[in-house]
Amino acid sequence: MTTGGPILLIDTATTRAVIALGGADGSLRAERGWTAGYRHGEELLERIERLLADEGVALADLGAVAVGTGPGAFTGLRVGIATAKGLAHALSVPIVGVATGAALLDAAASAAGTGALVLVQPAGPNDRVLVRRGEAARILPGGTDPDLAPGERLVAVDLAGRSPEDAAALGGLAVDGLAAAMLATAARRLAAGDADDLARLVPEYVTLPRGVRMPQPDEGVEVSGATPERAKP
Amino acid sequence: MSGPLLLAVESSCDETGIALVEDGRRIHANVVASQVALHAPTGGIVPEVAARAHLRWIVPVLDEALATAGVSMRDVDGVAVTYGPGLAGSLLVGINFAKTLAFAHRKPLVPVNHLEGHVYAGWLLDPGEDEREAPPFPLVALVVSGGHTFLVEMRDHLDYRYLGGTVDDAAGEAFDKVGRLLGLGYPGGPAISREAARATAHDRVFPRAWLGESYDVSFSGLKTAARRIVAQAREDEGLPADEREGALAEATVAELAWGFQDSVVDVLAAKTIRAAEEIGARGIVLGGGVAANSALRARISGEAAARGIAMVIPRPGLCTDNGAMIGAAGARRLAAGVRAGLDLDARPSLPLARPTSR
Numbered sequence A: 001m002t003t004g005g006p007i008l009l010i011d012t013a014t015t016r017a018v019i020a021l022g023g024a025d026g027s028l029r030a031e032r033g034w035t036a037g038y039r040h041g042e043e044l045l046e047r048i049e050r051l052l053a054d055e056g057v058a059l060a061d062l063g064a065v066a067v068g069t070g071p072g073a074f075t076g077l078r079v080g081i082a083t084a085k086g087l088a089h090a091l092s093v094p095i096v097g098v099a100t101g102a103a104l105l106d107a108a109a110s111a112a113g114t115g116a117l118v119l120v121q122p123a124g125p126n127d128r129v130l131v132r133r134g135e136a137a138r139i140l141p142g143g144t145d146p147d148l149a150p151g152e153r154l155v156a157v158d159l160a161g162r163s164p165e166d167a168a169a170l171g172g173l174a175v176d177g178l179a180a181a182m183l184a185t186a187a188r189r190l191a192a193g194d195a196d197d198l199a200r201l202v203p204e205y206v207t208l209p210r211g212v213r214m215p216q217p218d219e220g221v222e223v224s225g226a227t228p229e230r231a232k233p
Numbered sequence B: 001m002s003g004p005l006l007l008a009v010e011s012s013c014d015e016t017g018i019a020l021v022e023d024g025r026r027i028h029a030n031v032v033a034s035q036v037a038l039h040a041p042t043g044g045i046v047p048e049v050a051a052r053a054h055l056r057w058i059v060p061v062l063d064e065a066l067a068t069a070g071v072s073m074r075d076v077d078g079v080a081v082t083y084g085p086g087l088a089g090s091l092l093v094g095i096n097f098a099k100t101l102a103f104a105h106r107k108p109l110v111p112v113n114h115l116e117g118h119v120y121a122g123w124l125l126d127p128g129e130d131e132r133e134a135p136p137f138p139l140v141a142l143v144v145s146g147g148h149t150f151l152v153e154m155r156d157h158l159d160y161r162y163l164g165g166t167v168d169d170a171a172g173e174a175f176d177k178v179g180r181l182l183g184l185g186y187p188g189g190p191a192i193s194r195e196a197a198r199a200t201a202h203d204r205v206f207p208r209a210w211l212g213e214s215y216d217v218s219f220s221g222l223k224t225a226a227r228r229i230v231a232q233a234r235e236d237e238g239l240p241a242d243e244r245e246g247a248l249a250e251a252t253v254a255e256l257a258w259g260f261q262d263s264v265v266d267v268l269a270a271k272t273i274r275a276a277e278e279i280g281a282r283g284i285v286l287g288g289g290v291a292a293n294s295a296l297r298a299r300i301s302g303e304a305a306a307r308g309i310a311m312v313i314p315r316p317g318l319c320t321d322n323g324a325m326i327g328a329a330g331a332r333r334l335a336a337g338v339r340a341g342l343d344l345d346a347r348p349s350l351p352l353a354r355p356t357s358r
Ligand SMILES: [Zn+2]
Pocket: B114, B118, B145, B288, B289, B320, B321
């Protein structure tokens, strides 16, 4: 499935945007991170252009695009996935969506050694989202604490000042190792021929306004205009 | 006709539209993924759901548009995209996708105001449609949709003078609200238009807010009046106050739909015609989803014809949000040298023209 060219990674799920180039084997070749806040869209393409130039890689040389699917900030995820889709389409290369939460846990684990880890990230102004390995991410309403099993440690990302210091420190390490962890996952999936469907790839949403059910990806949309109706005389 | 071929992307609200438009007029493809049914259960657009659906449909819509036009990105001379106004999350999907296409294919990126797109829909020609005159300047454009209701004067391309607009709700919102009151579901516009056409009695008169000599309009009073009139009708038919408990007689629904629609149409048509007369307009252009309303189309067309003013109303599919209208406006901006950088960001409250003192 992979064409053997370098993998371009984009993750905009956290307030620290990350882009990286990896070998087809998933090895980290170069990465750039910056504090994007909630304005990921303004710098992303220019940063990608510069990274490629610095590494002497032409856009057309890329073999695949990997992109973080969250959970994380809605704004960032939309920017990252829309950009990744545009690139994969323009270059006709495979796209792989990588769960940012799982990759943050991978990165934290390689930094912290052993021990069960639980990731917490902000969800809106008050709530938090909780990710355990192998489980679906779930919402932790504001004011409630995660129920940790004995020995489990918290990894807090984007929650500095709202979480224990050691959890925030571990979160910092997880963010530092995010690009390498995501590239490893992406390369493994590409090697296994497990790329995503370019059309159907969407971010992982955990929160929606109360009472709103998240529709199935193909639900409720009607496409028209493939053969345009003629104007009435 | 042979001019630049633009790929145009629209995602400001709940339609994902991508079109290929030549020279700002000729449509080669105009593909729209509409989320109307997706938002029907909630009776309105949930922004998070809308943005995710844009992400889901933007690639198939692009592929379908390129295939329909029979071109590849190599044949495209520029990428136009709506950068506001609209829902931030929805706008971001189209903007970042379009930016990336322009970047990867090395094409100029042209930022377009969604509202001027609605105006420029009046310039579009369908595939195979005979050539016809472009709307003549000076003109008055009335844009009426679920989010916007305003009148502008244009003396030339891309030159807008704000004449007036809603001081509260958009006309489309009033249609949705009254549609709900009458048990017609969401969206209200098409259902009210359909019911109104069935009315056999035309006796129930809804109030008009004329707001003096200004070109401003107001629909909040009409909404309040509609609530009162519908409540009275329910009482007369011995129904509980809650519109979900028992439906009005079909004839009553039709009559009330007609009365409400007539009030909206009357005010919009009268102000548009008066504006056209005052500025000596040679043309009137209608745009926006509510411009698909057949009563509004018929009324303004009739009055314009009586005054010898050219009337341009796009077919309904070009009045609602679509990529082709962005391609039409984008071509004028491309010709005027308007370009966006790779840092283009969403402008959810982007105005078309600010109200000025006259
Ligand atoms: Zn619109």
